[in-house]
Amino acid sequence: MTVEGTTGTVHGGPRLPQERRLVTEIPGPRSRELFARKQSAVPPGIGTTLPIFVTHAGGGVVVDVDGNSLIDFGSGIAVTSVGNSAPRVVERVQKQVADFTHTCFMVTPYESYVTVCEKLNALTPGDHDKRTFLVNSGAEAVENAVKVARHATGRPAVVVFDHGYHGRTLLTMTLTAKNMPYKDGFGPFAPEVYRVPLAYPFRWPSGPENCADEAAAQAIDMIEKQIGAANVAAVVIEPIAGEGGFIEPARGFLPKIAEFCRANGIVFVADEVQTGFARTGHLFACEDEGIVPDIICTAKGIAGGLPLAAVTGRAELLDSVHASGLGGTYGGNPLACEAALGVLETIEQDKLVERAAHIGEIMLPRLRSLQERFGIVGDVRGRGAMTAIELVVPGTKDPLPAGPIAARCHAEGLLVLTAGTYGNVLRFLPPLVIPDHLLEEGLSILERAISADQSA
Ligand SMILES: Cc1ncc(COP(=O)(O)O)c(CNCCCC(=O)O)c1O
Numbered sequence: 167m168t169v170e171g172t173t174g175t176v177h178g179g180p181r182l183p184q185e186r187r188l189v190t191e192i193p194g195p196r197s198r199e200l201f202a203r204k205q206s207a208v209p210p211g212i213g214t215t216l217p218i219f220v221t222h223a224g225g226g227v228v229v230d231v232d233g234n235s236l237i238d239f240g241s242g243i244a245v246t247s248v249g250n251s252a253p254r255v256v257e258r259v260q261k262q263v264a265d266f267t268h269t270c271f272m273v274t275p276y277e278s279y280v281t282v283c284e285k286l287n288a289l290t291p292g293d294h295d296k297r298t299f300l301v302n303s304g305a306e307a308v309e310n311a312v313k314v315a316r317h318a319t320g321r322p323a324v325v326v327f328d329h330g331y332h333g334r335t336l337l338t339m340t341l342t343a344k345n346m347p348y349k350d351g352f353g354p355f356a357p358e359v360y361r362v363p364l365a366y367p368f369r370w371p372s373g374p375e376n377c378a379d380e381a382a383a384q385a386i387d388m389i390e391k392q393i394g395a396a397n398v399a400a401v402v403i404e405p406i407a408g409e410g411g412f413i414e415p416a417r418g419f420l421p422k423i424a425e426f427c428r429a430n431g432i433v434f435v436a437d438e439v440q441t442g443f444a445r446t447g448h449l450f451a452c453e454d455e456g457i458v459p460d461i462i463c464t465a466k467g468i469a470g471g472l473p474l475a476a477v478t479g480r481a482e483l484l485d486s487v488h489a490s491g492l493g494g495t496y497g498g499n500p501l502a503c504e505a506a507l508g509v510l511e512t513i514e515q516d517k518l519v520e521r522a523a524h525i526g527e528i529m530l531p532r533l534r535s536l537q538e539r540f541g542i543v544g545d546v547r548g549r550g551a552m553t554a555i556e557l558v559v560p561g562t563k564d565p566l567p568a569g570p571i572a573a574r575c576h577a578e579g580l581l582v583l584t585a586g587t588y589g590n591v592l593r594f595l596p597p598l599v600i601p602d603h604l605l606e607e608g609l610s611i612l613e614r615a616i617s618a619d620q621s622a
Pocket residue numbers: 243302303304305306308331332333334404408409437438439440465466
């Protein structure tokens with residue numbers, strides 16, 4: 167079956183009508199009832215971007231309990247890249263769930279775990295000998311990457327960057343930059359974590375042209391003078407900062423940092439939890455500047471919604487850990503492993519890397535036209551199906567909250583997410599299988615939301 171607007175034949179394809187359909191206000195009455203129950207059962211610390219309660223999802227839409235069909239520009243935060251309930255994922259998981267649901271790979275292993283690791287060892291950047299092990303979340307993957315780096319190097323320090331996001335566990339919360347909502351009140355934090363500047367072109371003081379060289383020089387100087395390069399186990403960086411605001415580091419920055427790590431025996435850890443698995447128009451975002459990380463952490467898009475994450479790295483690093491020094495009960499659950507195999511098949515057979523690049527070719531020009539028309543659009547950035555606009559007071563770099571425009575989009579049936587250290591970024595993460603007509607319709611809703619905001 168070919169889904170209109172895709173670059174290939176989408177296996178099976180979404181079973182839901184690929185349309186925006188509003189039959190009530192957003193959220194509708196049934197969702198409002200359910201939200202009241204949520205408020206009585208779930209603490210408010212678990213936030214809600216858009217309080218519609220979902221019953222179905224697939225292709226480029228989510229359908230709620232009131233019968234509304236909304237355009238999905240969120241993918242569950244960059245997770246359902248191959249589409250919700252993607253056919254190959256469903257087929258594999260349905261068979262697996264009827265065979266066995268869990269044995270704990272450390273107790274009695276099973277083939278699918280090994281197959282996933284073999285594929286990640288082959289597909290991730292670099293042709294060196296690699297090993298992979300599987301965990302349950304992005305934070306757990308980053309935690310374990312740091313454990314391995316410290317164990318392999320015998321060094322304590324970890325270097326991260328302004329605007330970085332790495333998770334909500336004690337260590338990954340410490341690695342994360344933004345205080346509210348991620349860190350406030352949860353200290354004391356983990357020791358031996360140090361933060362250096364990120365090459366943020368839009369906000370670099372001397373302008374984007376000098377950003378890569380100056381930011382790299384400042385970061386390296388801080389490492390050498392304040393930490394000591396010989397004390398650093400790992401540098402952890404996102405090839406595109408996700409929660410921090412879809413910041414593409416100025417070109418040249420990542421290669422300089424990677425070279426510094428190589429020259430000083432520092433483990434370069436690429437956190438591709440949000441950028442991985444075709445999202446940016448490459449299978450992995452590191453490929454864009456030819457970066458070969460020593461360790462790469464992946465999650466989100468890896469298993470189409472099933473909880474899975476992976477740590478893939480140089481064999482000599484991962485093999486340095488003593489027997490049973492790594493692990494966890496559920497890591498590499500068989501259902502999630504089958505889902506991951508379905509995802510990898512779908513990415514390859516439905517040419518979703520090319521599809522992501524195509525989505526970027528549609529979205530970025532439209533976002534740049536918004537920048538030309540509306541002064542509040544201060545920056546347009548991103549790659550493939552991971553793009554964003556940063557909102558500012560016209561003529562300044564002063565942040566404008568993205569929430570009100572996101573709310574206008576939600577009311578019109580477009581699910582969009584915000585991001586950014588300053589809460590002023592609208593980010594766009596559509597499923598890679600979204601049909602072109604829904605992309606176009608979603609962009610038109612965004613344009614109307616910005617225009618209405620300007621008129622308000
Ligand atoms: C780069 C990068 N590394 C690590 C993580 C953490 O991945 P987990 O699977 O959420 O633990 C993320 C998760 N990003 C979404 C966070 C949602 C929220 O908690 O508000 C990421 O983007």
